Amino acid sequence: MLDHGAVPPAADTDARPSRIPPSLSFLVRRKPVERLVAEGGQGDGGSLRRSLSMWQLTMISIGATLGTGIFVVLGEAVPKAGPAVTIAFVFAGLTALFSALSYAELAGTIPVAGSSYSYAYATLGEFIAWICGWCLLLEYGVSVAAVAVGWGEYLNELLDGTIGVTLPAALSAPPGDGGVFNLPALIVVVLAMLFLLGGVRESARANMIMVWVKFASLALFCAIGFMGFKSGNYSDFMPLGAKSVGAAGAVLFFSYIGFDAASTAGEEAKNPKRDLPRAIMLSLVIVTALYVLVAAVAIGAWDWRKFEGSEASLAAIMDDVTGQNVWGTVLAAGAVVSIASVVLTVLYGQTRILFAMSRDGLMPKVFGKVEPKSGAPRTNTLIVSLFCGVLAAAVPLGELVNATSIGTLFAFCLVNIAVVVLRHTRKDMDRTFKVPFGPLFPVLGFACCAYSMYMLDLITWAYFGVWMAVGLVFYFLYGIRRSKLATASAEK
Numbered sequence: 001m002l003d004h005g006a007v008p009p010a011a012d013t014d015a016r017p018s019r020i021p022p023s024l025s026f027l028v029r030r031k032p033v034e035r036l037v038a039e040g041g042q043g044d045g046g047s048l049r050r051s052l053s054m055w056q057l058t059m060i061s062i063g064a065t066l067g068t069g070i071f072v073v074l075g076e077a078v079p080k081a082g083p084a085v086t087i088a089f090v091f092a093g094l095t096a097l098f099s100a101l102s103y104a105e106l107a108g109t110i111p112v113a114g115s116s117y118s119y120a121y122a123t124l125g126e127f128i129a130w131i132c133g134w135c136l137l138l139e140y141g142v143s144v145a146a147v148a149v150g151w152g153e154y155l156n157e158l159l160d161g162t163i164g165v166t167l168p169a170a171l172s173a174p175p176g177d178g179g180v181f182n183l184p185a186l187i188v189v190v191l192a193m194l195f196l197l198g199g200v201r202e203s204a205r206a207n208m209i210m211v212w213v214k215f216a217s218l219a220l221f222c223a224i225g226f227m228g229f230k231s232g233n234y235s236d237f238m239p240l241g242a243k244s245v246g247a248a249g250a251v252l253f254f255s256y257i258g259f260d261a262a263s264t265a266g267e268e269a270k271n272p273k274r275d276l277p278r279a280i281m282l283s284l285v286i287v288t289a290l291y292v293l294v295a296a297v298a299i300g301a302w303d304w305r306k307f308e309g310s311e312a313s314l315a316a317i318m319d320d321v322t323g324q325n326v327w328g329t330v331l332a333a334g335a336v337v338s339i340a341s342v343v344l345t346v347l348y349g350q351t352r353i354l355f356a357m358s359r360d361g362l363m364p365k366v367f368g369k370v371e372p373k374s375g376a377p378r379t380n381t382l383i384v385s386l387f388c389g390v391l392a393a394a395v396p397l398g399e400l401v402n403a404t405s406i407g408t409l410f411a412f413c414l415v416n417i418a419v420v421v422l423r424h425t426r427k428d429m430d431r432t433f434k435v436p437f438g439p440l441f442p443v444l445g446f447a448c449c450a451y452s453m454y455m456l457d458l459i460t461w462a463y464f465g466v467w468m469a470v471g472l473v474f475y476f477l478y479g480i481r482r483s484k485l486a487t488a489s490a491e492k
Contacts, residue, residue, distance in 0.1 A: 028125040029485050031360065033426065036112050036122055039359060040267045043370030043377060048113070048267045048355075049200065054275035056204045057262045061283035063207040064258025064345035066214055070294050071150060071314060071335045073255055078307035081248035082239040083299045086292055088248035093288035095249070095452055096256035098445030099412040100284045101435045102419040104277035107263045108432035109422070111272030114356030115263045115349070116415045121360070123418040123425070130479055132414045133357050134471035138407030138464075139257055140350035141384065144189060145392035146404055147342045152184030154335040157315045161329025185392035192344040193385035196351065199374040200268050203348060210341035217334025218290055220327070221314050222297050228321035229300035239304075250405060250455040255291060257408045258342065259284045264349040277433035347388065351380045361487065362479040406456055406464045409449045416445040 052060070078085045106119040114121070117133035124132075152173075156166045166172070170180045195203045238245070262279040266272045294314075302317050315335070319328035351367075355377050358368030371378040419435055419442045435441050480486065 028127075029483075030123065030125050031118075031121045031129075031485060033110055033122045033422075033429065036110055036114075036118055040112050043355065043359065044365055044368045046370035046372035046375060048370060048377075049375035050268055050270050051201045052204055052265055052269045052275075054271070054278055056208065057265055057269055057275055057279035058283050059208045059211050060204065060265060060345050060348070061259050061262040061279055062214075062287060063211050063341040064261035064349065065256060065283060065287045065342075066211070066258075066290060066338070070218065070255070070291060071154065071339055073150075073252060074295065074298065075307050075313045077248045077252050078299070078304050078313075080240065080251065081244045082236065082304045083234045084238040084240075084245050085248055085252075085299065085304075086295050088245050088252050089255075089288070089291045089295050091245065091249040092252040092256055092452075093284075093291065095253060095445070095448035096259060096284060096288075098441050098448055099415055100259055100280055102412075102416045102442050102445055103260050103263055104280045104433045105419055105431060105435050106415065106422070107266060107276035107280060108273050109429055111266040111269065111276055112356065113264055113267040113352040115260055115266075115353055116411045116418070117353055118356055119418045119422075120414050123421040124414065126362075126483060126485060127475075128414065130362060130475050131468070131471070132411050133353065133362065134468065134475075135407040135411040135414075136353050137350070138467055139404055139411060140346055140353060141388055142391065142407070143257060143404040144192075144343055144346050144350065144388040145185070145395060147339055147346065148185035148188050148389070148392035149182060149395075151188045151336065151339040151343065152182055154315065154332045154339065155184045157332035158329060158336055161325050161332060182393040186389040188340055188343050189347070189385055189389035189392060191340065192347050193381060193389075195344055196348055196381045196385075197374070197376065197378055199376050200265070200348070203344060207341050207344055210337050210344070213334055214338040214341065217331055217338055218294055220334070221318060221331055222294060224318050224321055224327055225297040225301040225314075228302075228317070229297065231300070233300055233303055246451070246455045250452040253405050253409065253452055256284070256287070257404065258346060258349075259287065261345050261349040264352040267352075273430075273432045347381075347385060350388070351377055351384050354380055354384065359484075361482045361484040362475070406453055406460050407467070409453045410464075413446050413449045413453075416442040416449070 074085075077088060081088045103116070106116075110119055110122055112118045114133070115136060117129055117136055120132040121129035152167075156172055160166050167184065171183045173182055195206050259280055262276055262283065266276060269275055298314065298317055301321055302313070306316075307313050315328035315332045317328075318331050319325050322328075354363055354367040357363040358365060358380075366383070367377065367380045369377060369379050420439050422429070423439070
């Protein structure tokens with residue numbers, strides 16, 4: 001018997017519609033929503049455990065989102081837009097909001113672990129679902145590495161402020177940024193891995209503590225930064241022109257990608273149809289408000305030109321305002337804990353997406369194995385963590401941020417399309433949350449994401465093209481033949 005009002009499993013949709021040639025049937029074969037829900041939590045050798053409340057889901061979403069854009073990416077965005085970076089945060093937040101509304105509707109309708117990959121599978125077909133899932137691997141896996149790189153910057157600030165030493169550049173920066181191997185980045189990924197191996201309940205408790213540390217750290221920054229506020233820092237509000245705001249917004253969108261992490265917990269939530277939409281929307285509102293507030297205080301306390309090349313800018317601002325490094329050290333300590341929670345929750349999301357893809361046959365079976373005692377995909381977690389840790393230790397931050405943004409934006413485009421398609425094809429479905437104003441907001445979400453993709457550099461598009469080419473090769477050599485829908489169709 002299915003939990004949470006799920007509909008009993010239905011027969012698979014016809015994998016070969018009459019108007020589609022058999023050789024192209026993979027383009028449109030869809031996995032029925034009823035089957036997606038019926039398979040929720042089922043893995044190879046065990047099942048995921050439903051233990052997460054609405055508040056824990058909200059904290060997972062906040063944990064995956066809050067911190068990166070302020071603690072790390074702010075130093076890259078301010079030089080692109082100047083004081084108008086506050087507007088860039090609002091623009092990126094609105095872009096995320098439209099997509100978050102679509103996520104909320106789909107998460108309440110299809111409460112499963114695959115996030116937008118599963119939504120696309122139910123609405124747009126297997127081929128588009130694969131592309132979406134491949135983009136999610138870029139979004140989650142690479143963002144873990146990007147955040148881990150920034151964590152090392154604040155760790156050095158903390159070490160310098162407490163014991164007066166820092167890690168040598170050779171061990172604290174990747175090749176291309178003056179180092180050989182970023183050891184702190186690898187360490188934080190391994191620490192997150194150890195929490196995840198213990199199970200989702202333990203990981204959620206650790207994340208909740210770390211999120212409260214984030215709130216306290218940012219509140220402390222605002223209190224001290226406001227004392228050094230200079231209105232003259234806003235006198236030339238848009239020194240680089242209006243177009244620069246869009247460019248900065250595209251970079252800052254990286255700061256919002258974590259809100260969909262709650263949707264990857266659909267098979268471990270106690271009441272996903274009710275709680276997932278609430279968690280997604282609540283987390284985005286909280287994060288956007290804090291981002292804009294902290295960015296406004298930071299620009300008021302520091303001339304925007306000083307942000308160039310600073311990846312630990314908030315700690316430096318507190319040192320300048322107070323004239324002593326003790327408060328910057330306190331903030332660095334908070335940032336070390338805060339950014340670690342981003343690594344933990346985003347790494348969690350990555351493993352659950354791979355879990356869903358493996359269950360559908362599109363990824364190797366090893367990613368779908370569940371350890372019965374902990375109810376966690378342990379082998380999956382080990383493989384993903386080691387991959388992300390090595391990536392973080394070897395690739396510069398800037399390239400990781402941009403690659404993550406374009407993968408995320410593409411996946412969000414598909415989510416907005418999926419809402420419109422499911423509204424048209426399955427009008428009868430029970431929806432615990434509906435995007436207001438019909439198709440207007442999903443269309444706006446698609447347009448905002450497409451525009452942000454357009455604003456990214458050509459080199460980022462080139463990386464994205466290479467990534468997609470690799471994904472297509474993998475799909476045609478492996479996924480297309482091992483897909484559960486394909487094998488079920490062949491047996492008929």
